[in-house]
Amino acid sequence: GNSVTQMEGPVTLSEEAFLTINCTYTATGYPSLFWYVQYPGEGLQLLLKATKADDKGSNKGFEATYRKETTSFHLEKGSVQVSDSAVYFCAFNAGGTSYGKLTFGQGTILTVHP
Amino acid sequence: NAGVTQTPKFQVLKTGQSMTLQCAQDMNHEYMSWYRQDPGMGLRLIHYSVGAGITDQGEVPNGYNVSRSTTEDFPLRLLSAAPSQTSVYFCASSLSGNREETQYFGPGTRLLVL
Numbered sequence A: 001g002n003s004v005t006q007m008e009g010p011v012t013l014s015e016e017a018f019l020t021i022n023c024t025y026t027a028t029g030y031p032s033l034f035w036y037v038q039y040p041g042e043g044l045q046l047l048l049k050a051t052k053a054d055d056k057g058s059n060k061g062f063e064a065t066y067r068k069e070t071t072s073f074h075l076e077k078g079s080v081q082v083s084d085s086a087v088y089f090c091a092f093n094a095g096g097t098s099y100g101k102l103t104f105g106q107g108t109i110l111t112v113h114p
Numbered sequence B: 001n002a003g004v005t006q007t008p009k010f011q012v013l014k015t016g017q018s019m020t021l022q023c024a025q026d027m028n029h030e031y032m033s034w035y036r037q038d039p040g041m042g043l044r045l046i047h048y049s050v051g052a053g054i055t056d057q058g059e060v061p062n063g064y065n066v067s068r069s070t071t072e073d074f075p076l077r078l079l080s081a082a083p084s085q086t087s088v089y090f091c092a093s094s095l096s097g098n099r100e101e102t103q104y105f106g107p108g109t110r111l112l113v114l
Helices: none
Strands: A003-006 A012-016 A018-020 A024-026 A032-038 A045-050 A057-061 A061-063 A075-077 A085-094 A098-104 A106-114 B004-007 B010-011 B019-025 B031-037 B043-051 B054-057 B064-066 B077-079 B087-094 B109-113
Touching: A003 A085, A003 A098, A018 A106, A024 A085, A045 A061, A075 A085, A098 B031, A098 B043, B004 B031, B004 B087, B010 B019, B019 B031, B019 B087, B043 B064
Parallel strands: A012 A106, B010 B109
Antiparallel strands: A003 A024, A018 A075, A032 A045, A032 A085, A045 A057, A057 A061, A061 A075, A085 A098, A085 A106, B004 B019, B019 B077, B031 B043, B031 B087, B043 B054, B064 B077, B087 B109
């Protein structure tokens, strides 16, 4: 069945460190891929997305590339800030019979220290 | 635009009580959905709606009812609350359920069932 496997957390980094959060998926069809971020006490907001193979989504210094051959969508940022501390969710929408449904990973907690 | 709004922010119920979680959006979105967020499990789809008058079950619908009488509102009803329904509930909306659409989330309702 459809599923997302995310890097286990929590992840703790110092400011200006490089960030990678791994995400792989199992999906029927040809999904669109998303990264959502949840800041403390808030709802989820879209960080970036990619809708076809080899697309790169980017926003706020974060990047992720849709790799169909490895079914992956790893999140990267070259230099994290304290304000990036949040929970990050990888998700996809496979469309078709799963119309509208987002399948989420379990989330990765990121803490960035000054 | 207010986006997606949810009320209440926090609620405590006793086992067997009923309540309605409110969700509204002002973006004229056709697709709306409810998710629950539990620790280590990501978000799981409860119910969804593709337009006024049309609803369907998601992954974990038992114990919940929904209706969609207007485009703007999509309330979630707990008929007889159980401790297993202790969770954080998120409402989301998008223009459609097509796989490339961005879904917008509300701030969440934290529910505790004693």
